[in-house]
Amino acid sequence: MPDTDPSRPLAVPGLPPQVALQPYACWPERSRGRRYPQPVAPTRNEFQRDRDRVIHSSAFRRLVYKTQVFLNHEGDLFRTRLTHSLEVAQLGRSIARSLGLHEDLVEAIALAHDLGHTPFGHAGQDALNACLHQLPPDPEQPHDAPTSHEPDGGFEHNLQSLRVVDELEQRYPEHDGINLCFETREGILKHCSRANALWLEAREPGGVGQRFLSGQSPSLEAQLANLADEIAYNAHDIDDGVRSGLLRLEQLEALELFERQRRAVLQAYPALAGKRLLYESIRRMLTEQVYDVIEASGSAILQAGVQSVDEVRRSPVLLGFSAPMREQASALKRFLMLNLYRHPQVMEQTGRARQVVTELYLIYHEAPEELPALADGAAPLSLRRRVADHIAGMTDRYALREHQRLTGQSLFEA
Known part of the structure; x- marks a missing residue:
């Protein structure tokens, strides 16, 4: 049985003996658990399992073709969301080891923190957020009204990252999402509006949205x-x-x-x-x-x-x-x-990126038959949220191909 005495630091296997997990760190044995309970793994702690699930997700692989600052087609050596996430994980683990924090949890959060980012970086996020605000639900179209399975506001990539790991990844037969621990999900949601926190709290009382309502800090x-x-x-x-x-x-x-x-x-x-x-x-x-x-x-x-x-x-x-x-x-x-x-030069490129995202949103909203079919058993969503989820999941180059296919325009040189 693992030593769970909170008054004594826990030696971390595989690390030098002087490095120990401190009482103020998150211990996997004391995790607040997963949304869907699962038996423990025989060879990995719970935060290692989260890290591994993130790495094997489709959303993580797509980060290799998502913009950090420079659009993906502008050069092979510029950072992407994937290489950025790896650098965050490396820095986080280095600091965690010196402070006696749980390295695997820091790494899992770091690798997952940008899973919800749109193509074209913050330009894509801003455009998608504007679309959701400027094109409100159509009261005469029931399929366009928000459901209990989606936030009622605009688009924010931290909340979208949580949606990816909670709902949009569909890799398991029993549930949507990849069923991460509370502590990992808490770290992914580093910012949250009050409206979105209230929505999360209604769905998961005392869950990851609660600290934004109570003014508490994360781990x-x-x-x-x-x-x-x-x-x-x-x-x-x-x-x-x-x-x-x-x-x-x-x-x-x-x-x-x-x-x-x-x-x-x-x-x-x-x-x-x-x-x-x-x-x-x-x-x-x-x-x-x-x-x-x-x-x-x-x-x-x-x-x-x-x-x-x-x-x-x-x-x-x-x-x-x-x-x-x-x-x-x-x-x-x-x-x-x-x-x-x-x-x-960056502003010129991001202006075109906003145009791509905006025009894709409007086209899909007017022609939902262009959207991929919903997976069997998927939670019901409004059309506007289906469009937002689809665009947010695109890589830069897929968004450009889709835009060219649907509009006949090529806004960027290859």
């Missing part, structure tokens, strides 16, 4: 996956931005977080330039952020005195940067927003 593993997401995209978007030619190395000198590392690299390697200088500066920047999170979060956990997951949930968010690092990371985010995400 430390969920907090860590969210923070690792930010660290990963800030770093790799610099890399992709310079690789694309939209950012210049000289521009980054205005950023204290990057410039401090660039100067240190040049002090150690005075002749270094180009890609090697960029990569080494980013690597050191990542390292500094990771160590800052470990030190600042460890201190916050110690000061809060939490000794259980329930105490973590009743506390303010405990994982984060120190104040100076938070200021520098925020400056980096502002820089990327101004100089990369709103670069005229």
Whole structure:
């Protein structure tokens, strides 16, 4: 029998003896369980099983052809949602090990956190959200009215990621979804409107929507996956931005977080330039952020005195940067927003992406026979939500092919 004494750290098999799962971590033996109870696995803990289920899902495979910043057809070496998720998982596991958190749970959340993203990144999400708000249900068409199986609002990728793992993946004979643990699902839903939280609470009282109504915090593993997401995209978007030619190395000198590392690299390697200088500066920047999170979060956990997951949930968010690092990371985010995400070339591409998603939505809504047939036994959905689910599940290149097939237009060069 596993040792479940909360007063004593649990040694994690396969890790050095000094690394232990802390009482404030999520222990798989104490999980709040799955929506559909299942017997335990003989060789894997519950969070490992969640990680494996995510990796084997269709939605996870589709991430390889979904935009991070640069559209999928723009180059083979730019990050996609899949490579981004892998980088988040790597950073999350590294930090989790140092803080005594459950690595498998952090990895499962990290790999699943973007499963609900549309094609074309945030541009696709914004377009789909606008369609659902601008084209309200038709009261004269019963098939267009929301059902109890769907949210009544617009589109948000965190909620859609939860819908993917709870409803849209259909891999098991007994139920929809891949039946993940509460702790994994809690981490996937990192943001949620009050309206959507109320809908979730009505369907699952005391479930993953409840903390948004009560003002509680998620587990430390969920907090860590969210923070690792930010660290990963800030770093790799610099890399992709310079690789694309939209950012210049000289521009980054205005950023204290990057410039401090660039100067240190040049002090150690005075002749270094180009890609090697960029990569080494980013690597050191990542390292500094990771160590800052470990030190600042460890201190916050110690000061809060939490000794259980329930105490973590009743506390303010405990994982984060120190104040100076938070200021520098925020400056980096502002820089990327101004100089990369709103670069005229990126804006031109995202404008076309919004057009593709908007026109697909309108076509499918007017011609639902173009939609794939519902699977046998699938939950009833309104037409508008069926359209949204179908588009959200598309990869960039499938959306472009469908748009060209249905409109005869080719908005992007191959």
